[in-house]
Amino acid sequence: MTPLADRRALLAPPLLGLLAGLVLWALGHAPGATFAMGALPVLAVLLAEMARSLRGGDFGLDLIAALAIGFALVMDENLAANVVALMYAGGQFLDDHARHRASAEMTALLARQPRTALRHGPGGLEEVPLTTLRPGDRLLIPRGAVLPVDGLLEGESALLDTAAVTGEPLPQRAARGEALLSGCANAGEAFDLLATTDAEASTYGGILRLVRAAQESRAPMARLADRWALGFLALTLALAGGAWAAIGEATRALAVLVVATPCPLILAVPVALMAGLSRAAKLGVLVKSAAALEAMSRIRVVIMDKTGTLTRGQAELVAHAGGDEVLRLAASLDQASTHPIARAGGGGARPWTGAGDARIGARNPGRRVGRPGGRPARPGGWRGLRAGAR
Numbered sequence: 001m002t003p004l005a006d007r008r009a010l011l012a013p014p015l016l017g018l019l020a021g022l023v024l025w026a027l028g029h030a031p032g033a034t035f036a037m038g039a040l041p042v043l044a045v046l047l048a049e050m051a052r053s054l055r056g057g058d059f060g061l062d063l064i065a066a067l068a069i070g071f072a073l074v075m076d077e078n079l080a081a082n083v084v085a086l087m088y089a090g091g092q093f094l095d096d097h098a099r100h101r102a103s104a105e106m107t108a109l110l111a112r113q114p115r116t117a118l119r120h121g122p123g124g125l126e127e128v129p130l131t132t133l134r135p136g137d138r139l140l141i142p143r144g145a146v147l148p149v150d151g152l153l154e155g156e157s158a159l160l161d162t163a164a165v166t167g168e169p170l171p172q173r174a175a176r177g178e179a180l181l182s183g184c185a186n187a188g189e190a191f192d193l194l195a196t197t198d199a200e201a202s203t204y205g206g207i208l209r210l211v212r213a214a215q216e217s218r219a220p221m222a223r224l225a226d227r228w229a230l231g232f233l234a235l236t237l238a239l240a241g242g243a244w245a246a247i248g249e250a251t252r253a254l255a256v257l258v259v260a261t262p263c264p265l266i267l268a269v270p271v272a273l274m275a276g277l278s279r280a281a282k283l284g285v286l287v288k289s290a291a292a293l294e295a296m297s298r299i300r301v302v303i304m305d306k307t308g309t310l311t312r313g314q315a316e317l318v319a320h321a322g323g324d325e326v327l328r329l330a331a332s333l334d335q336a337s338t339h340p341i342a343r344a345g346g347g348g349a350r351p352w353t354g355a356g357d358a359r360i361g362a363r364n365p366g367r368r369v370g371r372p373g374g375r376p377a378r379p380g381g382w383r384g385l386r387a388g389a390r
Contacts, residue, residue, distance in 0.1 A: 035078035159188030
């Protein structure tokens with residue numbers, strides 16, 4: 001089972017025990033044993049995790065939860081024990097859920113990086129692992145492929161989708177000898193690339209390293225929580241013992257332990273930071289460290305310089321001219337294209353033409369000429385159309 005599934009299973013006993021106990025109470029039966037049965041599995045898992053942590057030299061605040069559950073069971077306050085067990089199990093589940101989502105978003109970033117590349121060798125093209133690429137290698141970048149490393153364009157020109165790296169929604173035309181960044185996608189015809197870095201030192205490799213380092217860094221608030229963890233534990237135990245001694249009722253000590261059990265400062269800070277960093281990376285925002293993310297909470301004004309670009313990372317069709325019939329023809333031809341403008345045209349045509357109208361034709365990938373609805377048509381810009389007419 002995955003850690004998330006384990007936490008979900010741990011959450012079930014106290015939740016079911018609480019619901020069953022409330023039903024028994026409503027029917028006039030004693031629910032104490034049911035509440036206790038819901039709390040005991042959580043206490044057993046908690047004690048096992050504490051023992052494992054102590055062997056690793058980690059002494060945390062789980063002791064408060066264990067004391068609260070155990071003390072409540074000894075005092076026959078089974079409902080309190082069940083509630084504390086439910087709070088602890090629920091907190092652990094939310095913690096693992098946030099970490100799982102953060103891990104999934106990081107995995108999505110890693111998935112964009114290709115695992116292999118096509119390299120020109122003595123015997124022709126060969127598919128090689130990304131880790132074997134070195135500066136000076138000549139690579140073939142097929143249509144739609146992501147550049148595996150930084151390099152220089154060896155062909156006459158190339159059309160690149162740089163949205164994943166720069167946020168620019170429109171494809172960029174590069175000329176021979178121009179430096180190209182890894183992580184960009186080839187939106188045009190295949191071309192050769194002369195590698196100038198290996199995968200680890202490439203631009204996209206640096207982005208991945210930055211995201212990993214930010215996730216592993218500690219924000220001032222998180223360090224503060226860790227620093228005061230033992231002090232908080234000692235204070236909780238002192239207050240619980242003092243309340244018991246002053247009033248002479250053990251329930252007062254139990255109340256202190258129950259109130260202190262959630263430990264929101266310790267649980268919430270690292271989870272919130274990691275989830276925020278991963279979510280930002282998924283949206284294309286790279287945060288240098290957890291400390292930088294925490295400092296952003298104090299920002300009230302953001303100033304963009306004149307070269308700053310704020311985009312959604314993809315083109316969008318917002319208006320058209322020439323009538324719905326022309327739009328239907330263009331959308332029909334572009335629906336199978338990987339070009340960013342073609343994707344915007346094909347999907348953006350639907351508000352005007354309807355979902356079905358954009359699926360009426362066929363497209364020739366080589367010449368970009370098709371016969372949607374039996375009528376010959378060819379999409380493109382004015383310069384390309386004029387060149388085709390000649």
